[in-house]
Structures are given as structure tokens and as C-alpha cells.
Amino acid sequence: MGLITAPHDLLQLHPHWTEAEELQHVPSWVHVSLQQTPWVVVRRAPALEGQVAVGVRGQERHLRQALNIPASLIVQKVTPEQLIASQFDSNLQTASANDRWDSMPVLQALKQLYSHWHNNQMIWGPTGSAGFELATGHPTLTMTSDLDILLRCSQSIDRVRAEQLWQQTLDLPVRVDVQIETPYGAVALSEWAKPATDRVLMRTLQGPVLVKDPWNPRLA
Structure with missing residues (x-):
């Protein structure tokens, strides 16, 4: 059984997140934010099997990026x-x-x-x-x-x-x-x-x- 997540769960990403295809075409601030704190939050949104709908927080309140990432990138879940x-x-x-x-x-x-x-x-x-x-x-x-x-x-x-x-x-x-x-x-x-x-x-x-x-x- 794969990782079970729910909205608002916090997920720590594997250091190899930089290689994920889903993160190749995002605003530059997303990479800066994840390099500093490689954590994302689960969004209330549908996702394909094997993926998780997440959001990335930026340094400023208006900076939020919605993504679907492979569940294989997740190394820790905190509820x-x-x-x-x-x-x-x-x-x-x-x-x-x-x-x-x-x-x-x-x-x-x-x-x-x-x-x-x-x-x-x-x-x-x-x-x-x-x-x-x-x-x-x-x-x-x-x-x-x-x-x-x-x-x-x-x-x-x-x-x-x-x-x-x-x-x-x-x-x-x-x-x-x-x-x-x-x-x-x-x-x-x-x-x-x-x-x-x-x-x-x-x-x-x-x-x-x-x-x-x-x-x-x-x-x-």
C-alpha cells in the first residue's frame, strides 16, 4: 500500500527532488524555497495514482505554487x-x-x-x-x-x-x-x-x- 496522505499533511521531500520532471518548469522562487526548506503541504485536489497534490510556500504570503509530485519523492509525513x-x-x-x-x-x-x-x-x-x-x-x-x-x-x-x-x-x-x-x-x-x-x-x-x-x- 502506498503512502496515505490527507489535506494539510506536511511532507518532507527527498534531496533528489531537483531531478523531478514536475519541478523543471516552475517559478525560480519555488526552487529557492525548497532548497531552504524541502517541505510541501498536501492540497485538497485530485491527483493521478502514484502522485500527491501539494503546495509550495514562498517567503511571501502571496507566493504559493500548486503541484502534483510523485509519492516516491516523500521521505517523511507529519500530520x-x-x-x-x-x-x-x-x-x-x-x-x-x-x-x-x-x-x-x-x-x-x-x-x-x-x-x-x-x-x-x-x-x-x-x-x-x-x-x-x-x-x-x-x-x-x-x-x-x-x-x-x-x-x-x-x-x-x-x-x-x-x-x-x-x-x-x-x-x-x-x-x-x-x-x-x-x-x-x-x-x-x-x-x-x-x-x-x-x-x-x-x-x-x-x-x-x-x-x-x-x-x-x-x-x-
Whole structure:
């Protein structure tokens, strides 16, 4: 069985990535970025068998490159939930404490969210800039970075519970964007937490769709 990946997983590339045909005709900044930090993030997009849809981060926010790469180039996979497990212990202390945790508001927010959620038996973790920095060690966060969170929910959660979880993100020092990952796609926690909302936008491999039930979209 080949490597199984999911959107927002972070993938470290083999040093021979420079020889991949898929990377021969990309903007020069892509090579500069990968030479510095040879990691990519899995995109929510279809890919041919043996390939993975990924994105490359540039030094500036607007620099993003979508690619399909051979799975054979991947030497390590890190999931958002693995980042939580590796960064925190039962005493709410970071496993790799350093000045970044004290100086970056988004990491302070992650600590606080962990204190709210660590006993909930939920599967979750950071994505976006926070996830990338924690996985790679490469400083990508800024003082104005948002905190992006992935919450995996194979079973449905009702809107009352969603609102409780969402409320726990509102007192954090940065804006928090939580995406609920269902077996069919992802919806924003902030949207699912609104009881008056009839349909919510779900991101799928085929593109965005409006659904009534993210865990049973065929009934929408």
C-alpha cells in the first residue's frame, strides 16, 4: 500500500527532488524555497495514482505554487495532530520551548487552545504557518499570523457542541480559523456553529459545495 496522505499533511521531500520532471518548469522562487526548506503541504485536489497534490510556500504570503509530485519523492509525513502530540505534554509545557513560544502571539494562542481542548479526546492540530514552522523548524510566523486549526471528526458533532468549541477560540490573542474535517470534506467550525444556518460551504476534492449535513452530504 502506498503512502496515505490527507489535506494539510506536511511532507518532507527527498534531496533528489531537483531531478523531478514536475519541478523543471516552475517559478525560480519555488526552487529557492525548497532548497531552504524541502517541505510541501498536501492540497485538497485530485491527483493521478502514484502522485500527491501539494503546495509550495514562498517567503511571501502571496507566493504559493500548486503541484502534483510523485509519492516516491516523500521521505517523511507529519500530520497536524502529530504536531500537538510532539509539542505538548500533560503539564501543558512545550516539548521544544524556545523564544518563539514566548514572542509569537499565534503560539501563545495555540498553548491556550490546548489548555481548552486537550481533555476533549478530539483529534486536532495546527495547520498553516504555525504547522509549517513547528514541523520544519523554519521561522514562518509573524506577529500578525492567524492560527489555523484542523479538527478531525469522522463522526458528526451537533451544532450546540460546535458552538461550545467555537466560543473557546474567541478569547485567544489571535484570529483562529478552525476547519472541521469530515470523511467528505471540510467545513468551517464558525459556520457549523451557527444554528440558524441551513447550509454550509464544504470544501471537497471536486470543489466547494453547499450541504446541509457535512457527514451525509448526499442528503443535502
